[in-house]
Amino acid sequence: MPMLGIMASAISGNLWAPGKDFDSIATVTATGSSATISFTSIPSTYRHLQIRVTGGISYSSNAYDALAIQFNSDTTTTNYNQHYLAGSGSSAYAGNYTSVRNAATWMIQSNTGIFSPGVIDILDYANTNKNKTVRSLSGIDFNTDGEIFFNSTLWMNTAAITSISLVSASGVFLNNSSFALYGAK
Amino acid sequence: MAAGNTYTQIASTTLGSSSTTINFTSIPSTYTDLVLVLQGTANSNYWDLYVRFNSDTASNYSVTRLFGNGSTAGSNRLSNDTLIQTTYYGNLGTGQSTQILNVMNYSNTTTNKTMLVRANNAANGVDASAGLWRSTAAITAINLLMFSGGSFQAGTTASLYGITAA
Numbered sequence: 001m002p003m004l005g006i007m008a009s010a011i012s013g014n015l016w017a018p019g020k021d022f023d024s025i026a027t028v029t030a031t032g033s034s035a036t037i038s039f040t041s042i043p044s045t046y047r048h049l050q051i052r053v054t055g056g057i058s059y060s061s062n063a064y065d066a067l068a069i070q071f072n073s074d075t076t077t078t079n080y081n082q083h084y085l086a087g088s089g090s091s092a093y094a095g096n097y098t099s100v101r102n103a104a105t106w107m108i109q110s111n112t113g114i115f116s117p118g119v120i121d122i123l124d125y126a127n128t129n130k131n132k133t134v135r136s137l138s139g140i141d142f143n144t145d146g147e148i149f150f151n152s153t154l155w156m157n158t159a160a161i162t163s164i165s166l167v168s169a170s171g172v173f174l175n176n177s178s179f180a181l182y183g184a185k
Numbered sequence: 186m187a188a189g190n191t192y193t194q195i196a197s198t199t200l201g202s203s204s205t206t207i208n209f210t211s212i213p214s215t216y217t218d219l220v221l222v223l224q225g226t227a228n229s230n231y232w233d234l235y236v237r238f239n240s241d242t243a244s245n246y247s248v249t250r251l252f253g254n255g256s257t258a259g260s261n262r263l264s265n266d267t268l269i270q271t272t273y274y275g276n277l278g279t280g281q282s283t284q285i286l287n288v289m290n291y292s293n294t295t296t297n298k299t300m301l302v303r304a305n306n307a308a309n310g311v312d313a314s315a316g317l318w319r320s321t322a323a324i325t326a327i328n329l330l331m332f333s334g335g336s337f338q339a340g341t342t343a344s345l346y347g348i349t350a351a
Contacts, residue, residue, distance in 0.1 A: 022192035024351040052218055052348070054289040054299070087251030087260025087313075114317060117289040117299045139249060139301055139315025143264050146249030148315050178290065180217060180350035182191070 027180040030055060030173035037173060039181045040163040044126035046183030051164070053118035053138070055177025059170040064116070064140050064147060068167040071132065071155050079157055085150040115177065116140045125161040132161060191349040195219075198343050203228060203336040207329040207343045214292035214323055216347030221327060223284040225341025230278035231309065232335030235268045236286065237328040238298060238318050242267050245319040254310035268330065269318070271302045274310020277337070282306040291324040298324060 023046070028037045035057075042049070059065050083096045118138030124130055134153040140146045155161075166179060193216070196209055212219070223234070237246075244265045251260045252273035263270055271284065288300040297319045304312040318324075327345070331337060 022348075024191045024349060027350040052287075052289070052350070054296075085251070085258075087249065089249045089260055089262035092251055092253070092258035092260045113295075113321070114297045115290065115299060117287065117301050117315065119287055119301060137301055137303065137313060139299075139313070141247050141249040141262070141299070141315045141317040143247040143317060143319065146247070146262055146315055146317075148249050148251045148260070148313050150251070150313060176295065178217075178350070182348070182350075 021185045023183045025049075025181045025183050027178060030175060030177035030179075032058075032175035033172055035168040035172045036165055037179050038163060038165040042125075042162050042164065042181070043183070044160055044162075046126070046185055047124065048184040049122040049125050049161070049164075050182045050184060051120040051122070051166075052180045052182065053120065053166075053178070054115040055179065056115050056174040057168045057171045058174060059168075063142075063145050065168070065170040066149075068169065069120070069134065069153065070165040070167060071157070071161045072159060072163055073165070074155070074157065079155060081154045081156070083152050087148045089146050114142050115174075122161065122164070128158050128160055131156050131158060193347050193349070195345045195347050197345070200225070200337055200339050200341045202339050205331050205336045207337060207341075208326060209343075209345045210326045212291075212325050212327065212345070213347070214325075215349070216292070217290065217350040218348045219286075219288040219291050219324070219327070220346040220348060221286040221288070221343065222346070223286075223329065223341070223343045224281065225277070225343075226279055226281060226338040227277035227331065228334075228336045228338060232277045232331055233270050233272045234277060234284055234304065235270050235330040235332065236316065237268045237330065238320070238324045239322060239326050240328055241318070241320065246317065247319075248314050248316040250312055250314040252310060252312040269316040271312070271314055271316065272304045273312045275304030275306045275312035276309065277331075277335070278306060278308060280306065280308040288324060288327070294321050294323055297321060
């Protein structure tokens with residue numbers, strides 16, 4: 001079509017390519033024996049990453065707990081910072097952490113037949129000129145209790161992210177908990 | 186690592202006239218998650234959006250919500266309900282509203298079904314919620330509903346997407 005040809009030749013940079021802009025990179029399914037899941041050798045060919053979570057943890061002391069997120073195996077707590085806004089079902093509350101703790105998404109405990117959903121966006125992850133930022137929305141509801149959780153996390157490092165770990169401090173991930181990594185161009 | 190395209194439009198509709206329901210039916214089980222994007226208006230302000238799955242009208246639903254209207258933030262929970270009321274301040278009105286539903290692992294037959302919702306009404310407020318449908322059935326239909334005189338208006342769009350994990 002002539003009009004399309006004219007437009008294409010006049011535009012520099014990437015043109016929109018329908019249907020190939022959101023790719024599944026890898027999925028980890030828990031077997032009930034590990035408190036850490038990791039994505040490694042993440043290609044740098046995308047603009048943003050998204051992790052979509054449905055899962056639970058074997059945490060007996062409370063109804064739910066939060067996960068930690070770590071990049072490139074960096075466990076230096078002072079390299080991470082987080083702010084959150086949450087709702088408990090009766091009140092809204094907000095806070096911040098300077099730690100890898102509570103940095104990702106809430107997970108529900110075992111034996112309820114309910115897995116917790118979470119969507120974690122990691123922005124411009126391969127850019128070596130920026131510290132890295134994360135936003136997430138996660139929640140839990142099991143009829144009598146629940147939590148909804150907005151989060152913003154900063155990793156103060158300009159390295160390209162090549163690996164991501166999600167860590168449960170309170171118990172192993174339940175069998176069939178699923179962690180799916182996607183790349184957006 | 187496997188890399189494959191995923192994020193496929195399953196169905197989309199633009200209302201030609203007002204309606205109290207928008208239904209997506211015969212949803213295939215071939216995806217991992219569903220994303221439903223609703224953008225549009227209601228016949229007047231402050232009409233809430235309700236969601237059912239598979240037309241189940243039993244008291245199998247609950248939701249935990251977080252909401253704010255520019256001056257106040259709060260949270261509440263609705264339990265043992267016959268549907269999920271996804272909105273509080275981020276409801277539909279005569280101005281444009283956007284609702285985004287993430288329905289996770291919708292076709293598995295082992296766990297109950299959960300979803301995350303973002304509801305936005307720039308003229309009124311914003312919400313986020315975690316909803317639960319206590320059923321292990323695969324979701325094959327999503328019913329968007331309004332009640333008590335509220336209705337989606339002509340021009341409202343609703344699109345359903347499927348996301349496939351590797």
